[in-house]
Amino acid sequence: MTSLLITNALVVNEGTLRELDVYIDDGRIAKLGADLSSQPADRVIDATGKHLLPGMIDDQVHFREPGLTHKGEIATESAAAVAGGITSYFEMPNANPLTINREALEDKYQRAAQKSLANFAFYLGASNDNLENIKSLDPKAACGIKVFMGASTGNMLVDKPEILEGIFQYAPTIVVTHCEDTPMIKANEDQYREQYGEDIPMSCHPLIRSQEACYKSSSFAVELAKRFDTRLHVLHLTTEKEMALFRAGPLAEKRITAEACVHHLFFSEEDYEAKGSLIKCNPAVKKASDRQAILDAINSDLIDVVATDHAPHTWDEKQGTYFKAPAGLPLVQHAVVSMLEHYHRGQFSLETIVQKTSHNVAQLFQIENRGYIREGYWADLTLVDLNAPTVVDDQKLYSKCGWSPFGGYIFKSSIVATLVNGEVAFEAGKVNQSVRGARIAFER
Template sequence: MTTTLIKNATLLNEGIRQQSDLLIAQGRIAKIGQNLTAPDGAQVIDATGKLLIPGMIDDQVHFREPGLTQKGSMATESRAAVAGGITSFMEMPNVNPQTTNAAALEAKYDRAAQVSVANYAFYLGATNDNLEEIKNLDPQAACGIKIFMGASTGNMLVDNRETLEAIFANAKVPIATHCEDTPMIAANEEAAKAKFGDAVPMKLHGEIRSREACIKSTKTAIELAKAHGTRLHVLHITTAEELALFEANKSLDSLSSANITAEACVHHLYYSDKDYDTLGAQIKCNPSVKTERDRAAIVDAVKRDVIDIIATDHAPHTWEEKQNTYFKAPSGVPLVQHALQSLFEHYHNGDLSLETIVQKTSHAVAERFNLKDRGYLREGYWADLVLVDLDKPYTVSKDNILYKCNWSSFEGHTFRSSIESTWVGGIRVFDGSNATSEPVGQRLQFDR
């Protein structure tokens, strides 16, 4: 493996910034210090004026494999991820066939080993009838159990209260929930259809996938977690009202042992309902982008540590699918390639510190999911690293989008920061212009 010495970087790790060198050897961080000497044959990179951080660990992506590969694949989306500074991902189970048993989990690991540029782990999906799979789950086999407590495809909507109680009581790994109340949403859809027919305006998505539906479902998940002592992680919070539910549950200091944590996604931090007029179905997602008041409240909650983790919920669809009318256009946004750059915009705007961004995208994810030797710039840890130029503009265009779907809601936008290089397990997988297709990603391991 290549030995690499990164010189004169501004390292940001565990809330501390320091000018330092970092030596990569055998895939790991061998040494951190000043005035390090390059071993014979080592590649030397001068990082003067640039920021070196641990790679983003995305705890929520949909890479669409198996069965939906016209939208994306582990190969294409992991390549886009490393170009965006994401070095590890945790992928969701609503594929075809669904990842709802041990055999399907292992099949995805086998496929990722063949094609993934980034490190990988997978969720076991809960259904109304796979409780025995959940009871027998090896804690090393999945990053968590995913419960769609809101609408999903096939039988992955878990709406049986008895089943939910049993899942929360028997989970050996963190439960990650999508919280929306389906009956409330269905009633809103019928009302919109009665008024507009097939011509429902996209800007009504935030009202149809309403705040009330989110709040009700999130309350239910928290009640279940408290009743059973379950480690609960609520995904993609979208309303100001939900935040109070998590402020009351911050008594534990360590995320690795915390019972209840919350996540925000980059698009809910960036967009609000005013953006539907220009972007329409491009930002149609579940749960929905809501008001500017909600967006600002979520940013503030990240700053105040009410929100523990930032992720993407990367969910590509083809451009043709997104051109449909409201009820036919699928929900989901491709995000992994530009997630960190969008977060650095909050830094440039004075809303979030760099320390907070690193905490929420790397350290906290490693702690919450008990990741082994990842998520920090520490000697002996895997060298999953991102070099950032905070002052080099980057414009998103069709010719530099790496998603298989080949579109982005950020197309035409110029970010104020650029991803200069990404390393996965000590291997440079992105050099600022080109991303490798080599399957260098590793299966994530857990300290459980």
């Protein structure tokens, strides 16, 4: 570890924006102050005119390892993450084999320790058959328990009522849910297949994965959480109707929280004509009015966290017809700049962006010493230039799949540098492949 001094940064942290110097030593923030030029640093970064944010903590990614590595790997996707200003991530269990026991969970940690450029933690997945594994889980061994309350990808649909009740009753840590009602979706698929055959227009995706299917499942999850007093976090909300299930207010006062994802804040059903399967995801991108309701819910604190649900597939896979083209988008490399786009549009303050992408994730999941720019905390930091545009070019992507749903878009901001545990993991358009993230520790 070396010492590093960042000078003249516009620091966005804990609801304030201040010009500060940040002195980093042995991977941690050793001192914050107005003038730290006397500190002995191995390197100085002059951040004049640039904003320094706590690194984004992405609470929902699919990095595809093990078993699906033709789509992505821990090494490639974590490189894309740090290039996008993400310093920590929580990875999902629908790999191959499924992460539904301690052995599979530990295998992922060992892989990440060798390969990951960003800090990492992994979910234990729920299935119809592993309730005892869930009950015996050490709360510090996983970021949470992931329940697919609606078939999405992989073999992880939990549809036995007694198992769902057992998970919500006995979960030793936070439960996170993907909520869509499978019987409703299957009925809709049958209806549209009768009309169009196998080649259903992609624009029908939000009608098949409908508002009603989302609400039926998410309202059931909320009802279970209230019945058993479960700590519940509902992922990737997409509909205006679902906002009524949550309440505004300070995160510390909530047992039930909500997440939105960057692509649902950016795209709407109007984009299917141009983007087609490139924005096919589960839950689906829906109406512009739904998008606006989610944007409003972030500002009103109905929604607590913004994440990516990064889920790469190959370009060739995405060229299939409706039922063959898989759902999921690669998003980590442009998550932060897409959020900053909302700042430029006057929709979010910088303080709100930091709150939803970093502070709240750290608080909600009880992460130890990350998510804030504080003395003694790990130096997970993202330096951004709000006035230097980013052109989304497939030739400059780090995700293994090599494409982006934002392809051709010009974002108004750019990532200048990303620090992971005080080391420069990304700078001047290049990833430092020698950096390794750390296993995230939890205060539970």
